[in-house]
Amino acid sequence: MTDEAARDPAALIATMGQHARAAATVLATAPTHAKAAALNAAATAMRDDRAQILAANRDDVARAQAAQLSGAMLDRLTLTPARIEGVATGLEAVAALPDPVGTIIDRSERPNGLRLSRVRVPLGVVGIIYESRPNVTADAGALAMMAGNAVILRGGSEASASNRALHACLLRGLEAAGLPAAAIQLVPTTDRAAVGAMLAAAGLIDIIIPRGGKGLVERVQADARVPVLAHLDGINHLYVDRAADPEMARAIALNAKLRRTGVCGATETLLIDRAFANPRPILSALIDGGCALRGTPDVCALEPRAVPATAEDWGTEYLDAILSVALVDGVEDAMRHIAAHGSHHTDAIVTEDAATAERFLAEVDSAIVAWNASTQFADGGEFGLGAEIGIATGRLHARGPVALEGLTTYKWQVRGNGQTRA
Structure with a gap:
């Protein structure tokens, strides 16, 4: 990363987006066993690093308490040994799920002999903007990567130490499996301008998924120049x-x-x-x-x-x-x-x-x-999806817990034997 990118949030996101696009090209055709191996290795790393993750989380919680965050925010922020084990188990569950990439949704044959099929493909580069919950770092990274996408994660400043500790485990998993480190990137700055840069990164980021309070989601939906998959409230x-x-x-x-x-x-x-x-x-x-x-x-x-x-x-x-x-x-x-x-x-x-x-x-x-x-x-794990990247309440693309299938789209494949259109 250049010095300019480190200083300028827009340049930073542009650089991360370029690296993510290159990684997404690799992931789109990565074999299922390699993606699963990365998640299993990351789960092992989280168990091995549990003490360090808990120490980082204690620092975050202490800062949050000093800032008088609400009880609900503190609950979302706090990691325990049981919650870390739950995150690790969730990675393993995602690794064991059927890979949606390449799945044939349906087939048909036209009267002229053209054979059509709809095939699941990754979305490309996914941007996740979230608050408080450090487990989102692992869940979102795992789901996006297993579905063949590269992901750029921007967590809240209140969980910055916890997010870094969990992200380090994901990177070790990617390295162990021989997959590009840029497949799962964590924005290294808490500068709010980085969020604006992600929202404006059309052409670099294919979809934004916000997870957080009403204020965050409203801002994302109002300012994004990139498609958004979100829910505003859980009433x-x-x-x-x-x-x-x-x-x-x-x-x-x-x-x-x-x-x-x-x-x-x-x-x-x-x-x-x-x-x-x-x-x-x-x-x-x-x-x-x-x-x-x-x-x-x-x-x-x-x-x-x-x-x-x-x-x-x-x-x-x-x-x-x-x-x-x-x-x-x-x-x-x-x-x-x-x-x-x-x-x-x-x-x-x-x-x-x-x-x-x-x-x-x-x-x-x-x-x-x-x-x-x-x-x-209302939870992806409880629905047998391994984990979720969020609950979508809109009517387009995906609805309810968004897991592997919700992080794919499809393309039409047309097979012919010389047909031309009159």
């Missing part, structure tokens, strides 16, 4: 139907909200059918579990420890132990509420009525819709 709903099993509803509500409050799959609004037999045990269990409830007047009448909800609460992604709660008049009213206030991320119904459940699954327009399951299953 997820859990609807307890009149035909719900009470104990199942209580258990799912507790898990959906409180298992980890800072993840994008956490439930932010609980809707309960007015005809449901007894909502009080669910409300009491949530408050006893440490969750603050913001409810409609009838909810506050049922549970005096709840506080009145405001209009803003229904559109708020708390990422904290806070839950909006409303009583609704059946599934149709619940779906109206979700349509008005949801973010098309993840919504769930608890009911023993199969017809009501199937209606909910069919009519709720979200990337993930669940029946009798926690919204916290």
Whole structure:
């Protein structure tokens, strides 16, 4: 890297983009076993370097605490031995997945004898801009590379030491497998101008995927000159139907909200059918579990420890132990509420009525819709995808957990025997 590139964020990203483009050309035809070997070697390196990774993460957490970051941000930032093992296991899981590159999606033959096929190919160079979660360094690097893409990672300054430690393990994996180091690059500066340079890098970066808070995603979507794959909010709903099993509803509500409050799959609004037999045990269990409830007047009448909800609460992604709660008049009213206030991320119904459940699954327009399951299953690993690069809530290219297949596109291959068009 030249001195100019080191000083100038635009020059830096241009240089990284050129190196990534060259690496992407190699990765597009790299054999599956080489890509898998790189990830398995990186997983071993993470286990070997666990002490160093934890030490780096402690430095990041200490700085974040001094800067008074929120509890949700601290939870996302913090690494533990179990979380590092989870990251390493995730790399191995991705390595074991079927390689989508080269998969034939479909074939056909035209009346004139032309044989057509659609074949999966990598996207090319993927840019990931993310905050807080150092595990994204490993997950995004692994998924992009396994799908045949080069990736440029720009993590948040609050996780800079952790990101560097994890990235070093990925580089050792690439080296062990004989793949180019530029396949997975980490932007070495925390200068915010580097983000702007990535967003303007049309021709060098093929797609940008932001992972972070609403402010980050809004900026990326507003300023990017490169296609963006993103979700803005995770305003997820859990609807307890009149035909719900009470104990199942209580258990799912507790898990959906409180298992980890800072993840994008956490439930932010609980809707309960007015005809449901007894909502009080669910409300009491949530408050006893440490969750603050913001409810409609009838909810506050049922549970005096709840506080009145405001209009803003229904559109708020708390990422904290806070839950909006409303009583609704059946599934149709619940779906109206979700349509008005949801973010098309993840919504769930608890009911023993199969017809009501199937209606909910069919009519709720979200990337993930669940029946009798926690919204916290909104995760690529839980979907058997090994890991995810994010949850996409749009309608183009990919939707829901974006893993290997979501990081590919396709091209048409046409095979003929001399046909010419009249």
